[in-house]
Amino acid sequence: MSKKLSGTFSERPYQTTNTAPEMSENITMIQSEQILNTVAMIQRENLDVRAVTMGISLLDCRGATIVETCDNIRAKIGRCAANLVSTCDAVGEQYAVPVVNKRIAVTPISEVGAGYTSSELVQIAQALDAATAEVGCDLIGGFSANVESGVSRADQALIEALPDALVSTQRVCASINAASTRYGLNMNAVARLGQTVKDLAENSADQSGFAAAKFVVFANQPTDVPFMAGASHGANQPEVVINIGVSGPGVVARALERHLEQSSGKSLGLHDLADVIKRAAYRVTCCGELIGRQVAETLGVPFGIVDLSLAPTPNVGDSIGEILKILGVDAIGAPGSTAIVAMLNDAVKKGGAFASQNVGGLSGAFIPVCEDRELALAAEAGSLTIEKLEAMTSVCSVGLDMIAIPGSVDAETLAALIADELAIGMINHKTTAVRVIPVPGKEAGDMVTFGGLFGASVIMPVRNIGQSTRFVRFGGKIPAPIHSLRN
Amino acid sequence: MSNDSSPQKQFVITILSRDRVGIIADVSDAISTLEGDIADLRESVLRGYLTMIFLVTFPASQTADTIRQSLQAINTRRVDKPPLEVIVRPADDSTPAGQSSIPPDAYVLTATGSDKIGFVASVSGFCARHDINILDLSTAVSDGDYTMILLVDLSERGDVADIRRRLQDFGQETGLRIVLQHYDIFKATNEVSLL
Numbered sequence: 001m002s003k004k005l006s007g008t009f010s011e012r013p014y015q016t017t018n019t020a021p022e023m024s025e026n027i028t029m030i031q032s033e034q035i036l037n038t039v040a041m042i043q044r045e046n047l048d049v050r051a052v053t054m055g056i057s058l059l060d061c062r063g064a065t066i067v068e069t070c071d072n073i074r075a076k077i078g079r080c081a082a083n084l085v086s087t088c089d090a091v092g093e094q095y096a097v098p099v100v101n102k103r104i105a106v107t108p109i110s111e112v113g114a115g116y117t118s119s120e121l122v123q124i125a126q127a128l129d130a131a132t133a134e135v136g137c138d139l140i141g142g143f144s145a146n147v148e149s150g151v152s153r154a155d156q157a158l159i160e161a162l163p164d165a166l167v168s169t170q171r172v173c174a175s176i177n178a179a180s181t182r183y184g185l186n187m188n189a190v191a192r193l194g195q196t197v198k199d200l201a202e203n204s205a206d207q208s209g210f211a212a213a214k215f216v217v218f219a220n221q222p223t224d225v226p227f228m229a230g231a232s233h234g235a236n237q238p239e240v241v242i243n244i245g246v247s248g249p250g251v252v253a254r255a256l257e258r259h260l261e262q263s264s265g266k267s268l269g270l271h272d273l274a275d276v277i278k279r280a281a282y283r284v285t286c287c288g289e290l291i292g293r294q295v296a297e298t299l300g301v302p303f304g305i306v307d308l309s310l311a312p313t314p315n316v317g318d319s320i321g322e323i324l325k326i327l328g329v330d331a332i333g334a335p336g337s338t339a340i341v342a343m344l345n346d347a348v349k350k351g352g353a354f355a356s357q358n359v360g361g362l363s364g365a366f367i368p369v370c371e372d373r374e375l376a377l378a379a380e381a382g383s384l385t386i387e388k389l390e391a392m393t394s395v396c397s398v399g400l401d402m403i404a405i406p407g408s409v410d411a412e413t414l415a416a417l418i419a420d421e422l423a424i425g426m427i428n429h430k431t432t433a434v435r436v437i438p439v440p441g442k443e444a445g446d447m448v449t450f451g452g453l454f455g456a457s458v459i460m461p462v463r464n465i466g467q468s469t470r471f472v473r474f475g476g477k478i479p480a481p482i483h484s485l486r487n
Numbered sequence: 488m489s490n491d492s493s494p495q496k497q498f499v500i501t502i503l504s505r506d507r508v509g510i511i512a513d514v515s516d517a518i519s520t521l522e523g524d525i526a527d528l529r530e531s532v533l534r535g536y537l538t539m540i541f542l543v544t545f546p547a548s549q550t551a552d553t554i555r556q557s558l559q560a561i562n563t564r565r566v567d568k569p570p571l572e573v574i575v576r577p578a579d580d581s582t583p584a585g586q587s588s589i590p591p592d593a594y595v596l597t598a599t600g601s602d603k604i605g606f607v608a609s610v611s612g613f614c615a616r617h618d619i620n621i622l623d624l625s626t627a628v629s630d631g632d633y634t635m636i637l638l639v640d641l642s643e644r645g646d647v648a649d650i651r652r653r654l655q656d657f658g659q660e661t662g663l664r665i666v667l668q669h670y671d672i673f674k675a676t677n678e679v680s681l682l
Contacts, residue, residue, distance in 0.1 A: 032627045032636050034677040039597050039666055041676070093651065095672040286675040 038283075042097050046250030046318040047284060049291050050311045051101040052088050053141075053226035055233035055241040055304065056080050058107040066120045069113070070127035077104060077131035077140075080240050083299060085136040091294045097287055099295075100247070100453075103139045104132055105231035110145035114154035118161035125165035125172045132171040139214075141231030143174040146221070149183040149477075151192075159192060163199040166211040173229035179219035179422040181429045184480035187419065191472050193217050194415025198438055201407060205440035208448050213402065216435040217418050219425030225361045226307050230398070230433060241304040242296040243361060246288035248280070249310050249372075250318040252348075255280040256326045273327060274347040281308070281351030289356045307361030308352035309397055310344075312372035314455035320344075320365055321374025332374060333384035341365060342395035362431055364397025370448075370455040371402050380447075380458040386417075387463070394424045399433035404448045404457045407440035409465055414438065416468035419478075427481050494547035497526070497578040498554060499540065505569035506537040513561045514539070514571070521557055522546050542578060551575045592642035593622065593670040596654075600663040602633040610635050613657050617650060618643050638670065 041047045061072035081104055088099040106112075106128065113121050125143055132140040143165055145155040162174055176193060179185035197217075201209030216229045223234020226243040233241070259276045260268065288306050296303035312320045320341075321332045327340045345365045353359050367389060369375045378384035386403065393399050399421050418434045425432030439448045444461035500518075504510055511530065518525060523543040530539045545554065558573045598610045607626070614621055614637070623638040644650055651667055658665040674680070 032625045032634075035595060035597065035636050035673055036627060036629060036634060038673050038676045039668070042668075042672075043666060090648075094647070094669045096666055096668045097672065283676040287672060290671060290675045 041251050041254075041283065042095075042287075045254045046247070046313070046315060047097060047287060048247050049092070049097060049099045049244055049288050050247040051103055051226045051228075051245040052084070052099050052292065052295055053103040053105050053231055053243050053245070054081050054084050054299075054301070055105045055224070055231075055237050055243060056107075057233060057237065057239050058109075058112045058142075059235070061112060066116060066123055069116075070123055073106075073112075073124065073127050074131040074134070077106070077128070078134055080301075081135040081137065084295075087295050087298050091291055091298065094294075095287070095291060097291060099291065101139070101228075102137050103141065103226070103228060103231065104135075104137050105226070105233045105243075106140065106142035107233050107235065108142055108144040108146065110152070110154045110158045111235065113158070114152075116154075116157065118157045119164075121158055121161040122164045122168060125161070125169050129169035129171050137171070139171050139173055139228045141173040141175065141225075141228050142233060143172050144176065144232040146177040147186050147189040148177050148180040148219075149186065151186070151189055159189075159196060162196050162215065163203045163211070166200055166214050167203045173214045173216075173231065175216045175218055175221060175230045175232060175433075177218045177221035178418070179426045179478075180480075181220060181426050182480055185219070185419065185422050185426050185478035187472070187477055188475045190217070190419050190422065191412070191415045191475055194413075194418060194472065195411040197414050197418075197436065198409075198411045201438045202440055205407075208442070208450065209407065209437045209439045210450055210454075212437040213435065213450060213454060216399075216401075216433045217422070218399075218431065218433045219422035220429070220431045221433070222361055222431060224305050226305075227309065227311065227362060227366075229435060230362070237304070238302050240301045242292060242299065242301050243304040243307065244288055244292035244295075245307040245309060245311060245361065246284050246352075247311050247313075247318070248284035249312045249320050249323060250315075251284050252277055252280045252310065252344075253317065253319070253322050253326055256323065260326070270327075270343060274343050277344060277347035278351035281310075281348040282355045285352040285355035303358075305358045305360030306352070306356040308348055308356070308359055308363040309361065310348055310365045312366060312368070312375075313453055314371055314373050314376075316373060319372050319374040320367055321372050321378060325374065331381070331383035332378035333388045337388060338391050338395060341367070341392045345396040362397040366397060366401060367392055368402035368435075368455075369460070370404060370450060370457040371453060373455070376455060376457040379460050386460055390421060390424070393421065393432055394428060398431055399425070399435070401433065401435050402454065402457075403436045404439050404442075404459050405436050405462050406443045406459055407438045408443065409438050409462050410469075412469040412472040413462065413465050413467075415472045417462070419472070423478065426478070495544050496547050496549070497542060497544050498523075498549075498551065499542055499576050499578045500554065500558070501541075501574045502537070502539045502558070503572045504537050506532050506535050507568055510537060510571065511539070513565070514541075514558065517557045517561060518543055521549055521554060523549070523554070551577060589622070589638070589670060590640050590642050592640060594639050594641050594647075594667055595670055595673055596637040596639050596665065596667050597634055598637075598658075598663045598665045599632050599634040600661070601631075602628070606633060606663075607635060609661055610637070610663070613654075614639060617653065619650070 063069040085102045088102045092099040145158045147155050178189045200211040204211035225231045226245040329336045421434045442459045446459045449456035523545045527542040555575045562570045620640040627634045
């Protein structure tokens with residue numbers, strides 16, 4: 001663990017010394033109440049560091065043959081991430097804050113593997129999978145391409161490789177950026193990707209289409225995301241970097257409940273509750289920043305960003321949906337839900353931005369239906385629909401995420417669903433994404449379980465199936481939006 | 488603090504009393520009458536009882552007895568008030584200044600369980616057996632549970648993982664819920680300090 005990687009990475013542009021204040025204060029302890037609050041936040045309110053993701057550049061891994069390239073990739077990941085898991089565990093133990101997921105993001109494979117055939121790119125995916133297993137990480141992101149303004153031959157090969165790459169591996173995650181505010185929305189690519197999502201699900205029918213849960217289509221994809229499936233290590237990033245994603249819906253929910261209980265009788269406005277969220281987010285982010293910096297320092301790697309996303313889990317008490325209910329809608333998806341998510345998302349950013357030196361990634365509240373117990377229950381009860389989720393994503397990160405839909409939905413309808421979501425991101429200068437799973441053989445109202453953090457959900461109905469075919473078949477490109485006349 | 492070059496002596500003084508308005512004024516006034524220079528002091532109040540500890544430099548002519556008598560004289564002047572109990576001892580000259588900062592390996596240990604006799608003795612006994620110096624200690628009652636909060640220095644203990652394992656066993660034996668966390672996490676979540 002103490003073996004430093006320093007020397008390997010000379011470029012450390014944003015690395016600063018540990019900025020913890022000098023230990024010069026008197027032994028007058030922080031008040032017991034504050035100590036107990038912090039202990040409770042970690043022990044009872046599900047505070048954890050959701051993901052420590054090591055970004056690794058693979059641009060220097062190209063070999064003379066595909067075999068040599070794969071060997072280089074495995075060797076480099078093995079070298080850089082050898083101590084990632086043990087370091088995260090040790091630092092997590094020091095503070096009794098678990099680091100739940102240790103992950104890797106690599107340079108988009110369309111760049112590393114340009115010129116290879118799609119079957120050779122599948123070999124790279126398998127090398128990534130093996131390397132990730134060797135260092136004990138659970139997922140690796142970066143089987144990716146950016147096609148926002150057009151599809152190169154390398155991108156084409158990567159897209160063709162996607163079904164085999166994701167079905168024949170366990171840990172590899174893939175993402176395609178198909179739109180941006182600057183370059184517009186590539187509808188040729190989106191039309192193709194609708195079919196890709198369908199192929200992914202059908203080729204993994206024995207796992208209820210799970211391969212589709214490892215693939216996400218983006219608008220305005222950041223290059224420093226620590227969360228899967230959208231993590232990749234952009235060409236603008238350092239050689240190696242540590243990015244982290246915090247968690248904490250449970251901490252926010254309990255803080256709100258406590259405040260409401262203590263203020264019973266007094267009239268509270270939403271601005272008061274926004275302040276509670278802001279403070280809770282500040283505390284959560286401080287924990288993440290402390291742990292992320294220490295992991296980076298121990299590994300001798302620059303610390304990149306904290307992603308301020310509130311990431312739920314299927315565990316009871318760790319839900320974004322629960323926060324919506326506390327903030328006053330009795331059914332998630334009822335009118336008011338979008339306004340609440342907007343306030344929540346903004347308050348989290350305000351609190352988190354002050355707690356961290358560098359904020360990045362997606363930074364917003366996630367609403368992944370399968371991964372959030374309350375959202376999944378609302379979907380089952382019928383109060384939460386895909387249309388309302390789409391509305392909510394216009395004010396929060398990160399899009400239509402982990403939504404199980406009928407396996408019978410056709411590729412064009414899927415493409416149109418993707419286009420709608422990417423259009424929201426493109427027009428609003430924000431990141432949006434689509435990760436839907438058309439579960440083979442299931443129809444709306446059936447249940448599906450993916451297990452672990454991926455959770456379970458009802459199959460949500462998609463309305464107006466087959467009614468968007470003419471739109472999708474036009475193909476071409478939706479031009480980039482105008483940057484003035486903003487309304 | 489004092490630049491006087493005449494011979495001086497340092498004393499440690501502790502006061503215990505039922506809390507009331509004016510104790511610190513009375514005590515510090517008596518000290519200054521004896522030309523004592525207060526180098527350091529701490530005060531703490533627990534459920535209406537006050538305790539103070541002073542480190543004071545006096546002219547060499549003062550002795551522990553003369554200082555104690557002056558402080559006890561406060562009681563005769565304030566007969567209607569709860570009396571002060573006073574202990575005065577010459578301070579060890581080797582007492583280093585500025586040793587009261589939190590070491591880098593400070594951890595916070597919280598032990599929670601139902602209130603019973605011997606709770607504090609058992610937790611502090613564990614610390615003593617394992618060379619863990621307790622820097623500060625307080626207790627709190629919440630939701631019917633009794634919690635001990637200890638600030639401990641683990642710098643004498645290289646292997647924190649080993650302590651953690653032993654704490655886990657100790658927690659199982661005693662039925663206490665024990666959490667050991669580095670002090671920095673409490674600073675991070677509770678303080679907005681200048682860098």
